Every structure is written in C-alpha cells, then in structure tokens.
Amino acid sequence: MEQNDAASGIPEISPTEGMVDISKAQDGGLYKQILVEGAGGRRPGTGNKVEVHYVGRLLSGDKFDSSRDRNDPFVFTLGKGQVIKGWDEGVATMAIGEIAILTCRSDYAYGASGSPPTIPPNSILKFEVELISFKGDDVTDKKDGGVMKSTLRDAPNREDDDTPRMGAQVKVKIIGYYNDQAFDTRELSFILGEGSQHNIPWGVDLAISSMKVDERCRVVIKPEYGFREAGNPEFKIPANAELDYEIELISMENAKENWEMSTEEKVQQAIIVKEKGTGFLKKGSLEAAYSHYLRVIKYLEDESLEGVTGDKLADYNKTLLAGYLNCAHCELKFSDHPAVLEHCNKALDIDKDNEKAHFRRGEAYFALQDYEIAKKDYDAALRANPSNKQAIRKAAQCQQHITKEKNRQKSLYGGMFEKFAKKEEQKNAALDLDREKNCVFETIDDWDNSMADGMMPLEQECAAFGEAMPPRRTNGNGPVTPID
DSSP states (O other): OEEEOTTTOOEEEOOOTTOEEOOTTOSSSEEEEEEEOOSSSOOOOBTOEEEEEEEEEETTOOEEEEHHHHTOOEEEETTTTSSOHHHHHHGGGOOTTOEEEEEEOGGGTTGGGOBTTTBOTTOOEEEEEEEEEEEOEEOSSSOSSSEEEEEEEOOTTSOTTOOOOTTOEEEEEEEEEETTEEEEEEEEEEETTOGGGGTOOHHHHHHHTTOOTTOEEEEEEOGGGTTGGGOBTTTTBOTTOOEEEEEEEEEEEOOOOGGGSOHHHHHHHHHHHHHHHHHHHHHTOHHHHHHHHHHHHHHHTTOOOTTOOHHHHHHHHHHHHHHHHHHHHHHHHHTOHHHHHHHHHHHHHHOTTOHHHHHHHHHHHHHTTOHHHHHHHHHHHHHHOTTOHHHHHHHHHHHHHHHHHHHHHHHHHHHHHHHHHHHHHHHHHHHHHHHHHHOSOSSGGGOOGGGGTTOOOHHHHHHHHTOOOOOOOOOSSSOOOOOO
C-alpha cells in the first residue's frame, strides 16, 4: 500500500479497490473508502462544529489513538486547521451516519516530524471515521436555529464585512432541495429582502445577507423561514416542510450607506421601503415586510434633526412612527412581545396618544398576562377612538381577568384570615376557661358572706403566719392603733 516518491522522499499511497482520491488538489494525498453509507445529502462545511468517532492506525495496523476506546466523541470546527489536513478535507465529504476509512499521506497528516512517540516521521495513516453530527452557523436575527448555514466554498480574498445588506441588488445561483430532491434550479438577480416576489423563501434572503461574493453555501431552512403552512404548490412542496438550498453569490451592489445620504434622502428612501413592506404584508410575506420596516427605522432612528422643521420634520416623524408601529404589528405575529413593547414605547414618544401604539402595547401586555397594565393601554386607545371594538372587547376581557384574580386572592387570603380568627377565638375561649378555674370572683358583686364560712378572722391569720396587719382606716378622730 506504500511506495516511495523518489523526488520528494514522501511515501505515496498505493490505492486498492474501493479507495477514491478525494483530495481537493487531486494529488493522491487523501483517499476515502466508504464502509457504511450516510443518510441524506447534507455535508458539513467550513466553520461547522462536527462530532466524530475515530480509530487511528499506522499502515502496519498498529492502533495509536481511538475515541471509541475512550467512549468520548471528538468535536472540532471544520476547515479551520484545528485538525490535520486530511480530516479537514475528508470529513467535509461525509454525510451523517457515514463510516469511512480516510487514508492520509504524511503531508495530509503529521508530515516529516510525525507525532512521537506513536507516529513515526513521514507516516501514511489510516483513520476509520464516523460522522455523528454537525451544526451550521445560525444566520437568523433571533438565533432560533431557523436557518443554519454551512460554507461549501469560502471567499478568502473578500473582507468579512463585505456582504450584501437588505435592499442590495444581488445575483445568485440557487438549487432548492426537498427530501434530497432538487425542485428549483436557477440563476437570477433580485433585490435582497424581496425574494418572495421570485418564489424564494425568506430563509434564502437571510443566508445571502451573510455571504461574500464567490462564496458557496448550503442552508437548512425550517418551515417558519421557508414556505410555512401554505407550502408551495408550484414546486409541490407540502405544508411545514424543511428545505435545503445551495446558494452561490455571484455579484452584489449595495445601496447607499446612511452616512452618504441627507435627511431628506433618507426620508424619501424610508417612504419607498415602507410602501414595499406594506405590499409584502398584504401578500402575507410577513418576514419580508418586517425586514422592510426595520430598514425604515434604520434609515431614520439615529438621524440628527438639527435644522429640520415644518413639513420636513412632520414627514420624518410620520414615517418613523409608521416604522415603529408596523414593526410592532409584525412582532405581535411573531409573539416577540418584548420587541413590541420597545417599538410601541418609541412610537408613543413621538405621539403619546397614538391609538395603534396603545392598542398593540396592550396586546403585548395581555399576552404576557399583565392585565391591569394592558387595560390601561386599551382604555387609552379608547380615549383616542371610543368606537374601537377590539379595544372595547379586550378591555372587558382584562376586567374579567382582574376580577377573577381579585376573587381568587380574596378566597385564598380570606380563608386564611378566617382560619386565623377561629384559632384566636379558640385560644381566647381556653383562656376564659382557665380563668374560671383559678378565680373565685371577678367583681365585688359576686361576693357572698357565705363564702367566708370556715375562714379564720384576719387577726388570727396574721398571728398564725407572722404577718402584720395593715393600718386600720381612720374613724374621723385620727388613726386607729394597729394590733401588736
């Protein structure tokens, strides 16, 4: 299995049946032989966290390392030089569940120095590798795992921040997969954030926004970032389907940066973007609409208004207010209630009596079960518009919840107070009984001379116990002489 390259002195691999050269350079430095086929067509990409089991052997068959012996899978980041070259290139070709033998020439392994004392210099190594799992990069704003990206081909000559922003003109090649079957293969140009107009799911827009020109990637898209519960009849995609897309970014042209525009230009651009967002909202493309409304806020929120007055200031406030309110509308649909509160608060900073801001903030508080605060917002919405039927209904529901909670509290704590009162009553009754046992009478009216029967006269009692009599009362002629 080994032969020497006279020119380099590096032992070459002599492949046998079933071994395939998988080296990127196709230079015979890395061969793979599949022992167990993996499941599906997904492969890990650069930057993915991969988990593997492995057994490493010399060509002699001597084992020098094994994660299986330790019962401890090995985890590393693919394509970042954390492992030998043969692994970075070889594991990238594997599917989950696949078991393969990777045969690595020394320059794909530990080179001329080897890894003493177990691996001699210039050794060809054989690794039995099982790919257990891999995890891509989450490119969603919420980091909820809805769009996981694996880089298949990086663009090392591009800056990391050289990526398209929403609103950029992009040209891409895409291949959509469902159950490992391609359903959409095309090359097209469109405005990023408006992919739904071209039958492209929102998850693809998000993935492209993280890419550099010449980069190629594969993304796994959860249903909420795909075609959702509606599916896609044209592509025969059922409801709530998980999708895969391979994407190559061919070119891009970003729109002007904020700092390159005047306040008036930003307002004009924000109005255009807002109207596009409303168009997407009417079509049911909630994510695309939300992306546009966020862009409205980004255009205007941190703008200096020095010298902006009159109609220009009014247009600015009106457009930014719409951005906040429309974002809150989308966030209610996403059940992102903290974001709803944030944007409604900002809207109310512009217009403190705004009906929609109070109502939507009330909806967020209602969902968070803070019914007293929610009712205050519904009431504020009704002050702005007394005929708002939704606010009337929700305010009534809040009052029902508030009353129910008060009754629950009364029942809970009222029972406790009643129990305490009963215990106190029992305690007092016991004390009264004890007093009756130990007291002859409580008032002079209870005295009866018969009670003195059998008692010694006071003088005899004092003499018996050696005590002095108290002074007698005066009779009007001075004090009476005490008894000796």
